[in-house]
Amino acid sequence: MAVAVGLVNALTAGEARGRPHPAPDGEEQASAATQALRSGGRHYPEVTAGEAAELTVVAAALRVVFESVARGDADEAARQVNELLEETDARPHLDRHDGEPWHLHFHGTGGTRAGDWAASCATALAVVLGGDLFDRLGVCTAPHCDRVYVDVSRNGTRRFCSTACQNRVKTAAFRARNT
Ligand SMILES: [Zn+2]
Numbered sequence: 001m002a003v004a005v006g007l008v009n010a011l012t013a014g015e016a017r018g019r020p021h022p023a024p025d026g027e028e029q030a031s032a033a034t035q036a037l038r039s040g041g042r043h044y045p046e047v048t049a050g051e052a053a054e055l056t057v058v059a060a061a062l063r064v065v066f067e068s069v070a071r072g073d074a075d076e077a078a079r080q081v082n083e084l085l086e087e088t089d090a091r092p093h094l095d096r097h098d099g100e101p102w103h104l105h106f107h108g109t110g111g112t113r114a115g116d117w118a119a120s121c122a123t124a125l126a127v128v129l130g131g132d133l134f135d136r137l138g139v140c141t142a143p144h145c146d147r148v149y150v151d152v153s154r155n156g157t158r159r160f161c162s163t164a165c166q167n168r169v170k171t172a173a174f175r176a177r178n179t
Pocket of ligand 1: 140
């Protein structure tokens with residue numbers, strides 16, 4: 001899930017924490033994609049330019065899912081996830097290599113790393129949408145920000161992508177009260 005959020009936030013154009021967020025390109029795109037993959041907590045080799053371009057297309061498709069849930073359209077979110085699952089031919093497969101313990105892969109048809117990631121992100125979103133926490137995907141509600149998040153808080157009241165945005169909104173509200 002962290003990777004899906006990371007890819008959308010790094011690679012899709014829009015606004016981030018009050019500033020314009022143009023979609024990165026060239027070397028910047030590759031390093032942004034690499035960082036997003038590493039947000040899953042593991043160390044991955046650098047993403048190539050070709051992979052970064054592929055992941056940018058994936059990120060745009062993933063964003064649709066967050067946006068659909070945010071506006072209460074679970075049907076559209078499910079339709080989009082099903083399409084992604086089919087496109088990526090996502091299927092779980094236990095793998096063990098490089099001295100690592102058994103872990104789950106979601107190899108699709110393409111056999112590319114970007115394709116694997118797309119399949120894995122689609123599966124993660126499918127698990128969320130098919131469960132009790134289906135409405136926990138969101139788009140930041142702070143002004144001039146459209147970055148996405150997954151709300152894992154206990155009461156599910158998260159509205160912002162980051163504490164930076166939460167603080168921006170708090171500060172603005174405080175100023176409004178005191179002027
Ligand atoms: Zn935000």
